[in-house]
Amino acid sequence: MSEGQEVTAEEQQPLVVQKVQEQYPDAILDVSDARGELTITVRKEGIYELMAFLKSDSELAYNFLADVTAVDYSLMEDVLMKHDYARFTVVYHLLSTERKERLRVKVPVHEKELSIPSMASIWKVANWLERETYDMFGITFDAHPDLRRILMPDDYEGYPLRKDYPLRGRGERETFNFEEQNV
Amino acid sequence: MGLESQLGDNIFTTTIDKFVNWGRKNSLWPMPFGTACCAIEMMATLASKFDLSRFGAEAIRFSPRQSDLLIVSGRISIKMMPVLKKIYDQMPDPKWVISMGACASTGGVFDTYTLVQGVDGFIPVDIYLPGCPPRPEDLIDAVIQIQHIVEQESVSPKRQSGAIAS
Numbered sequence: 001m002s003e004g005q006e007v008t009a010e011e012q013q014p015l016v017v018q019k020v021q022e023q024y025p026d027a028i029l030d031v032s033d034a035r036g037e038l039t040i041t042v043r044k045e046g047i048y049e050l051m052a053f054l055k056s057d058s059e060l061a062y063n064f065l066a067d068v069t070a071v072d073y074s075l076m077e078d079v080l081m082k083h084d085y086a087r088f089t090v091v092y093h094l095l096s097t098e099r100k101e102r103l104r105v106k107v108p109v110h111e112k113e114l115s116i117p118s119m120a121s122i123w124k125v126a127n128w129l130e131r132e133t134y135d136m137f138g139i140t141f142d143a144h145p146d147l148r149r150i151l152m153p154d155d156y157e158g159y160p161l162r163k164d165y166p167l168r169g170r171g172e173r174e175t176f177n178f179e180e181q182n183v
Numbered sequence: 184m185g186l187e188s189q190l191g192d193n194i195f196t197t198t199i200d201k202f203v204n205w206g207r208k209n210s211l212w213p214m215p216f217g218t219a220c221c222a223i224e225m226m227a228t229l230a231s232k233f234d235l236s237r238f239g240a241e242a243i244r245f246s247p248r249q250s251d252l253l254i255v256s257g258r259i260s261i262k263m264m265p266v267l268k269k270i271y272d273q274m275p276d277p278k279w280v281i282s283m284g285a286c287a288s289t290g291g292v293f294d295t296y297t298l299v300q301g302v303d304g305f306i307p308v309d310i311y312l313p314g315c316p317p318r319p320e321d322l323i324d325a326v327i328q329i330q331h332i333v334e335q336e337s338v339s340p341k342r343q344s345g346a347i348a349s
Binding site for chain 1: 261262264294296297298299
């Protein structure tokens, strides 16, 4: 996957990168710009405070959380090496409706501690988006108000968007109980 | 010619089956079950350009209890299948089913962990309509095929096609 050109130190860093580095000097692991789409990769530690800062800071004002999802990089050795062999990456897409600026925030998450703070108390929309990410990848969101499956049936087992999950499933199509569902 | 010659020009005679089927086939009330792009083609079929009312089937009811033709247009996930089954069960007899498009009929390209591979495993299907999605003309053709099926029915339980075969 092409991450785009690395932003070199000589160039003027975008405002958001400057402000985050000022506020949280250790947080940013990587900054990349793919055709004007800015992506910052940050540490999981302190992510809640960082995201709250991105929204509350009057100059940044990322007031809209457009998407929360995740990526399973287990088959991509080059990305794994960059991320200290963290299998999953949680991805947040932010938009500032005032500045008309978008930002992608990536957070590598190790499989052995597969949880990340919930952003539902910062952006309410995170509630359902995080439930979808939990449903598809099995990443748990700490302090989430209602962490249940959202797309798959409640009694479904497994996380279908993980790369080791077979496309045709593990026989769910045959074993699913079509009679005793609350419809 | 028998009775008709006595009745004059204003009165026709026919059989009760033909009379009822003539009414039924020309006033099908579809229950749309649109879950994907096939539903867009179904909407086009109902709209003015293709105008399904030319075939008497424009009275779309979003209540299964007022419908006699179920049009399954789109992919059905395992979680949605109990809903579709319940809607089919709620429709009063006699009722017919069109499985519109590749996904409803076979799962289509979505041979995945969550998709029902053909609704005919759960509800009886009268017409399978191929296409991805089928054009409105194809759906009109399917409705005409349903009309031909309706013509074969009988109001008498003894003369139902199934009863004769067994």
